[in-house]
Amino acid sequence: MGRAKIPRKSTTIDMTAMCDVAFLLLSFFILATKQKPPEAVTVSAPSSVSTKAAPEKSILITLTKEGKVFLMLGDDTKKKEIIHDVNVTRSLGLSEAEEAKLSKMPFIGMPLGKLKALVNLNNPLPPTQMEGIPIKDTLNNEMVDWIKSITNAYAGTDQAKLQEMLLIKGDGEALYPDFKNIKYALKKNNLLKFRIVTNSENAPAGSELYNKMKSGQKVDEE
Amino acid sequence: MADMQIKTGKGTSAKGGAKKNIHVDLTPMVDLGFLLITFFVFTSMMAKPTVMDLRTPYDNTTETDPVCNSCALTVLLDRDNVIRYYEGAFEKTTLHTASYNSIREIIRQKKKTVQQVRGSGKEFVLIIKAADAASFKNFIDITDEVAINDVRQYYIDEITGAEKKEMEQPGIR
Numbered sequence: 001m002g003r004a005k006i007p008r009k010s011t012t013i014d015m016t017a018m019c020d021v022a023f024l025l026l027s028f029f030i031l032a033t034k035q036k037p038p039e040a041v042t043v044s045a046p047s048s049v050s051t052k053a054a055p056e057k058s059i060l061i062t063l064t065k066e067g068k069v070f071l072m073l074g075d076d077t078k079k080k081e082i083i084h085d086v087n088v089t090r091s092l093g094l095s096e097a098e099e100a101k102l103s104k105m106p107f108i109g110m111p112l113g114k115l116k117a118l119v120n121l122n123n124p125l126p127p128t129q130m131e132g133i134p135i136k137d138t139l140n141n142e143m144v145d146w147i148k149s150i151t152n153a154y155a156g157t158d159q160a161k162l163q164e165m166l167l168i169k170g171d172g173e174a175l176y177p178d179f180k181n182i183k184y185a186l187k188k189n190n191l192l193k194f195r196i197v198t199n200s201e202n203a204p205a206g207s208e209l210y211n212k213m214k215s216g217q218k219v220d221e222e
Numbered sequence: 223m224a225d226m227q228i229k230t231g232k233g234t235s236a237k238g239g240a241k242k243n244i245h246v247d248l249t250p251m252v253d254l255g256f257l258l259i260t261f262f263v264f265t266s267m268m269a270k271p272t273v274m275d276l277r278t279p280y281d282n283t284t285e286t287d288p289v290c291n292s293c294a295l296t297v298l299l300d301r302d303n304v305i306r307y308y309e310g311a312f313e314k315t316t317l318h319t320a321s322y323n324s325i326r327e328i329i330r331q332k333k334k335t336v337q338q339v340r341g342s343g344k345e346f347v348l349i350i351k352a353a354d355a356a357s358f359k360n361f362i363d364i365t366d367e368v369a370i371n372d373v374r375q376y377y378i379d380e381i382t383g384a385e386k387k388e389m390e391q392p393g394i395r
Contacts, residue, residue: 195275
């Protein structure tokens with residue numbers, strides 16, 4: 001009758017632009033996220049309340065559930081130097097080509113005596129079949145030699161930087177004596193300060209740390 | 223409108239039919255895009271490991287750090303996620319048992335007592351000794367308690383023979 005007719009409008013929206021935005025963001029995030037460095041073996045690290053982020057470049061000592069120890073030299077500039085130093089000090093008899101081959105491996109997880117055989121294998125040995133670096137007793141703690149070569153390679157550079165790079169990542173189920181032996185190797189080389197990789201967890205409510213964080217105080221972790 | 227429109231310019235001539243628009247509904251594609259974004263953002267946020275500082279003392283030192291006997295709490299990390307602890311000097315005290323959940327309250331209580339007696343909670347000393355059967359997680363948990371309860375002095379030491387003997391007692395075990 002007298003009612004005015006409202007023209008029906010379509011409620012559909014052009015999604016093309018939105019789609020563009022979504023995929024642009026997606027590609028940005030994929031490219032921006034740092035790729036995880038290759039891990040020797042998967043270990044589930046225990047959690048701590050620490051909030052410090054792990055450094056990008058690191059010398060990572062991994063301790064697995066079974067007590068195997070792997071060493072990952074994350075700083076490519078010094079990797080060759082370290083391996084060369086171990087080769088010379090422990091007279092492993094590796095040729096230059098074998099050294100280069102070894103430095104191309106993402107991590108080291110064999111006793112020193114078996115490194116030569118390892119690099120000459122046709123098929124790369126999967127990390128699960130590696131023996132790990134022997135640390136069991138103080139007489140034959142090869143970690144001491146590795147750490148010594150690391151300190152040699154970094155001699156003259158900023159020692160605080162080296163200490164920041166030294167990380168130990170252990171599986172929660174690993175036994176304490178194994179960790180103690182790694183600690184011994186570091187201590188033997190006068191590295192008294194190092195870091196342990198953990199998963200972050202929140203400070204429990206009501207604890208002193210929690211109250212401190214809440215009141216905005218700087219938490220010093222001395 | 224919610225779609226891509228592709229004009230087929232030659233539509234009329236090729237088939238002689240009416241001009242056709244190909245419509246592609248992009249809504250599911252947008253959904254997928256944002257789903258993937260959320261996925262990547264969350265995974266990249268979660269996979270961030272943190273590091274915890276640990277300092278070990280220099281062994282070859284002749285310096286001694288006197289600790290008041292009543293200020294010290296010694297925790298022995300035993301197997302099966304059990305903690306044995308004692309206060310003060312080992313000879314004059316008995317071994318108690320605690321779990322990783324209850325140790326926080328014990329540390330807090332001890333710190334409070336030290337604060338009342340000595341006037342400052344900074345004098346409280348926590349001595350950590352791990353048995354060979356303790357796991358790495360146990361050790362991290364207890365050093366974490368140090369951070370949580372703001373313990374200013376803590377030492378990591380080896381278990382002595384007498385302590386080991388006491389831990390193996392049938393009454394304790």
